[in-house]
Amino acid sequence: MGKVIAVAQQKGGAGKTMLTAQLAVVFAESLKVAVLDIDPQGSLTIWGKLRASTVKAKHNLDVHAASGWRMSTELDKLKAAYDLVLIDTPPVIDTDARRAIRSADLVLIPLNPAPPDLWAAEGTLKLAAEEKRPVALVFNRAPAASRLRKRMEAEIAARGILLFGTSLGNRAGYSNAFADGLGVTEASPTSPAALELQALAQEIHVKFRL
Numbered sequence: 001m002g003k004v005i006a007v008a009q010q011k012g013g014a015g016k017t018m019l020t021a022q023l024a025v026v027f028a029e030s031l032k033v034a035v036l037d038i039d040p041q042g043s044l045t046i047w048g049k050l051r052a053s054t055v056k057a058k059h060n061l062d063v064h065a066a067s068g069w070r071m072s073t074e075l076d077k078l079k080a081a082y083d084l085v086l087i088d089t090p091p092v093i094d095t096d097a098r099r100a101i102r103s104a105d106l107v108l109i110p111l112n113p114a115p116p117d118l119w120a121a122e123g124t125l126k127l128a129a130e131e132k133r134p135v136a137l138v139f140n141r142a143p144a145a146s147r148l149r150k151r152m153e154a155e156i157a158a159r160g161i162l163l164f165g166t167s168l169g170n171r172a173g174y175s176n177a178f179a180d181g182l183g184v185t186e187a188s189p190t191s192p193a194a195l196e197l198q199a200l201a202q203e204i205h206v207k208f209r210l
């Protein structure tokens, strides 16, 4: 059975879709990977279509979309056929997002290192705790160092929540690659964005054996 990473965060624009796509491409270098788009906005599905039409997409990965009762069936099918399924969820904990979190081997929460993003993550953290699902935070669009970032790190550590050591910076490379249906590791493999993303994937692999 394949493992499931649900990327969730109620804060809109936190980087869920971007992170799902980017990680999927990195993991697809060594694993059989599918992504499941359960967000009605469908951005990841559009990315998948762009991906299917570019010769620059080096790694095979399948993009599916599902909602409602179809979602659980689709997820079961994908888990049976792939090593890893990444789910991009909407910025709201609806029934589908709940299902995604319940079925996750890792609930991955991207957040800007600022209090409103952590406040917005509380619902996801609570649900993951209730469902006893492993959860981890990752800073996205993070400055390398700032007083606020340090404060956030301390607060997260004090609550005993796992925060990945690797954070993602605010880099145009992510958006540019996404716009072309690519991961940044395909579009510019030696860029700082590609390197930090690989480091994050490695951390996920080591800590969660995914």
Ligand SMILES: Nc1ncnc2c1ncn2[C@@H]1O[C@H](COP(=O)(O)OP(=O)(O)OP(=O)(O)O)[C@@H](O)[C@H]1O
Binding pocket: 011, 012, 013, 014, 015, 016, 017, 018, 019, 039, 041, 043, 089, 090, 091, 140, 141, 142, 168, 169, 170, 171, 172, 174, 175, 178
């Ligand atoms: N680290 C980053 N550097 C630069 N741009 C980023 C970064 N992360 C995300 N973005 C950009 O920010 C915007 C919002 O990101 P994204 O769509 O992934 O957020 P989201 O959490 O999925 O939003 P929604 O809640 O609406 O689904 C996108 O244009 C994306 O390309």
Ligand SMILES: [Mg+2]
Binding pocket: 016, 017, 018, 039, 041, 043, 088, 089, 090
């Ligand atoms: Mg999104």
